[in-house]
Amino acid sequence: MTAMVLDAPGASLVAREVPRPEPGAGQVLVRVSACAVCRTDLHVVDGELPQVKRPVVPGHEIVGRVAVLGESVTRFALGDRVGIPWLGWTCGHCRFCRTGQENLCEQARFTGCTIDGGYAEFAVADARYCFPLPAVGADASLAPLLCAGLIGYRCLVACGDAERLGIYGFGAAAHIVAQVANHQGRRVFAFTRPGDVAAQAFARRHGAMWAGGADDAPPEELDAAILFAPVGALVPLALAAIRPGGTVVCGGIHMSDIPSFPYDLLWREKRLVSVANLTRRDGEAFLALAPQVPVRTDIEVFPLGEANAALNRLRAGQLTGAAVLIPGGV
Numbered sequence: 001m002t003a004m005v006l007d008a009p010g011a012s013l014v015a016r017e018v019p020r021p022e023p024g025a026g027q028v029l030v031r032v033s034a035c036a037v038c039r040t041d042l043h044v045v046d047g048e049l050p051q052v053k054r055p056v057v058p059g060h061e062i063v064g065r066v067a068v069l070g071e072s073v074t075r076f077a078l079g080d081r082v083g084i085p086w087l088g089w090t091c092g093h094c095r096f097c098r099t100g101q102e103n104l105c106e107q108a109r110f111t112g113c114t115i116d117g118g119y120a121e122f123a124v125a126d127a128r129y130c131f132p133l134p135a136v137g138a139d140a141s142l143a144p145l146l147c148a149g150l151i152g153y154r155c156l157v158a159c160g161d162a163e164r165l166g167i168y169g170f171g172a173a174a175h176i177v178a179q180v181a182n183h184q185g186r187r188v189f190a191f192t193r194p195g196d197v198a199a200q201a202f203a204r205r206h207g208a209m210w211a212g213g214a215d216d217a218p219p220e221e222l223d224a225a226i227l228f229a230p231v232g233a234l235v236p237l238a239l240a241a242i243r244p245g246g247t248v249v250c251g252g253i254h255m256s257d258i259p260s261f262p263y264d265l266l267w268r269e270k271r272l273v274s275v276a277n278l279t280r281r282d283g284e285a286f287l288a289l290a291p292q293v294p295v296r297t298d299i300e301v302f303p304l305g306e307a308n309a310a311l312n313r314l315r316a317g318q319l320t321g322a323a324v325l326i327p328g329g330v
């Protein structure tokens with residue numbers, strides 16, 4: 001099969017013919033029909049995550065169909081449409097796994113990072129961590145739900161009942177979260193790179209009632225803010241924009257250093273938290289909610305062989321919405 005392989009940090013992905021993986025006991029082989037490109041993939045490629053295996057096939061927002069059932073898999077049938085997310089395996093018995101925090105399992109394995117992922121024609125996954133997908137919706141449109149949607153949803157939950165919600169960095173995750181937030185009766189205030197009027201227009205199209213630059217003050221005090229942009233300098237700005245008792249949620253796996261800031265920005269019981277990975281429960285809750293909203297994704301499709309071009313467009317901030325790779329060609 002053809003896979004886009006990362007051999008070393010900082011290198012470009014290389015299209016390579018590799019043996020089709022075989023599913024072991026409890027695993028399924030999935031023929032990939034679409035794999036969305038996540039900002040985390042950039043951190044994988046750029047060597048910003050220490051745990052990445054080498055070589056690795058990136059990609060953890062996979063939609064495909066079950067092609068081979070490994071021994072003892074009864075959860076799925078051949079041909080079932082499934083989603084494969086970032087969380088690929090957990091130990092099941094550590095203090096985190098036992099208390100509903102499998103996202104923090106110290107032995108967790110991650111798709112497209114410590115397990116080969118979906119920038120390929122086929123991927124193997126542990127069936128217990130795959131999600132059944134609804135019958136409606138095109139494969140490519142559903143793919144961004146598998147991480148941008150899931151992690152975005154976990155960030156939104158971390159905001160509690162915040163009604164005035166700020167979102168810093170308006171890309172794939174934000175455009176999904178904004179739709180869910182509106183559906184829940186919240187108001188969304190979008191912050192983009194200063195002067196990025198295209199991103200601000202994109203944010204308004206997807207339900208932001210206000211959009212401006214990250215250095216602009218919002219028209220109202222916010223109850224909570226989510227940071228999807230991996231820019232530590234945004235943390236003090238977001239803390240300044242929220243009310244006493246409000247929450248700032250850092251949604252990325254990697255962020256540049258946070259500059260020092262006066263304690264006054266945190267005082268009055270403001271909370272600064274991060275969201276790490278996902279639990280299967282997050283996925284089930286979000287995938288049940290998404291059709292009710294209904295969430296519509298803005299995607300730009302690329303043939304699998306153009307994965308480097310898709311990553312470069314994401315890096316340059318040239319994408320609106322999500323890039324999606326199509327192994328079968330577009």
Ligand SMILES: [Zn+2]
Nearest residue numbers: 091094097105
């Ligand atoms: Zn564990």
Ligand SMILES: [Zn+2]
Nearest residue numbers: 038040147148
């Ligand atoms: Zn991701």
